[in-house]
Structures are given as structure tokens and as C-alpha cells.
Amino acid sequence: MKALFIILSLLLTLPLHAQNAAPSGQTTPQDTVTQDGLWQGKFNGGNYMVRCNSIVALSKHEYISDGVARVVEVNLTLNSAMIVRFYFLEPYKPESGSNTVGAATQALDKAKGLFEQAAGRVSPDLVNPKVVKNYPASTHAHTIEFSLKDEARLNAMYGSLERSFRTGQGRSWTE
Numbered sequence: 001m002k003a004l005f006i007i008l009s010l011l012l013t014l015p016l017h018a019q020n021a022a023p024s025g026q027t028t029p030q031d032t033v034t035q036d037g038l039w040q041g042k043f044n045g046g047n048y049m050v051r052c053n054s055i056v057a058l059s060k061h062e063y064i065s066d067g068v069a070r071v072v073e074v075n076l077t078l079n080s081a082m083i084v085r086f087y088f089l090e091p092y093k094p095e096s097g098s099n100t101v102g103a104a105t106q107a108l109d110k111a112k113g114l115f116e117q118a119a120g121r122v123s124p125d126l127v128n129p130k131v132v133k134n135y136p137a138s139t140h141a142h143t144i145e146f147s148l149k150d151e152a153r154l155n156a157m158y159g160s161l162e163r164s165f166r167t168g169q170g171r172s173w174t175e
Contacts, residue, residue: 030173030174030175031156031159031172031174032171032172033170034170036170037051037052038052039055039161039164039170039171039173040170040171040172041157041160041173041174041175042172042173042175043146044175045146045147046146048084048144048146050076050078050084052165052167052169052170054078054079054080055076055077055078055164055165056077056079057075057076057077058075058076058158058162058165059075059077060072060073060075060158061073064092065089065092067092068091068092069089069091069092070090071087071089072087072088072089073085073086073087074086074154074157081142082142082143083142083143084144084145084146085144085146086146086148086154086158087145087147087148087154088147088148088149088150088153088154090151148175156173
């Protein structure tokens with residue numbers, strides 16, 4: 001199921017023009033300072049709000065999942081059982097040619113074709129990546145997940161979270 005989530009998320013990911021995160025301490029129209037001590041994220045797939053002083057840890061890392069997807073993941077650990085994850089996914093493009101790469105590419109192309117057929121029957125507006133969950137197999141209790149379609153936006157969001165985490169100052173960030 002995890003591989004299906006990654007493949008479907010990849011198929012929904014469209015490249016956008018890169019945007020740079022603001023230097024530390026600065027704001028952009030998408031990242032504004034607030035006086036309420038809350039970090040609020042407004043995403044295409046929903047909203048998330050957290051009190052800045054309840055953030056215990058913040059991490060960003062990158063990995064290859066199932067040999068077909070490059071994942072950049074931001075994790076937010078809180079003073080609660082809740083875990084928040086933000087993802088950017090794109091097809092993995094290994095630098096060296098191998099039979100495994102060819103098989104993975106064929107599988108991805110076939111899945112993409114099937115997805116496009118199904119998407120055309122369901123909705124023409126399936127261009128924004130969405131987290132796909134298959135209860136209870138592919139989700140963890142107390143986990144909130146968002147998928148962003150642009151790595152630069154994920155990096156900008158991480159910068160906003162980091163500034164809130166370091167300063168305790170509220171911010172409002174918009175995807």
C-alpha cells in the first residue's frame with residue numbers, strides 16, 4: 001500500500017517554478033509574522049495550526065522509497081501523541097543505468113497510464129497531490145500528513161517552521 005501511495009502521489013506531482021525561502025528572520029507574502037504564538041499553515045489539502053512553544057523537534061530529510069520515488073520529508077514532533085509530516089515526492093531518477101531502473105520505469109509508466117485513465121473518469125482536477133490513506137493498513141494513529149507539489153514550497157514552509165521553533169513567534173504560512 002505504501003508503494004501505491006507513493007506512485008499515486010508521484011503521478012499527481014507537477015513541476016512548478018522554484019521559489020526561494022526567505023532568509024532567516026525575514027518574511028514573504030506567503031510567510032507573515034503573527035502575534036498569537038501560533039504557527040498556521042494553509043495548504044491546498046487543508047490547514048494546520050500549532051502553538052509554537054509546543055514544538056519539541058523539527059526535522060527534514062530525504063530518502064528513496066521503493067526505488068521509484070525521491071521523498072523529501074519534514075517531521076514536526078509535538079508535546080503530544082500527534083505527529084505531523086509534510087512531503088514532497090518526485091520520480092526517482094538514478095544516475096546509473098541498470099535493469100532494475102528499467103523495470104521500475106516500466107512499472108511507473110504503466111501505473112501512470114492506468115491512473116490517467118481512472119482520473120479522466122473521476123475528475124479532471126486531480127493535479128494537486130493528496131495523501132492517500134487505506135485505513136488501517138497505511139496510516140498511523142495520531143499522524144497528520146500533507147503532500148506539497150513543489151520542493152521549493154516545502155523548503156519555504158520548513159524555514160517558516162524553523163523560525164517559529166527558534167523564536168516562539170507565531171507565523172502564518174500559505175502554500
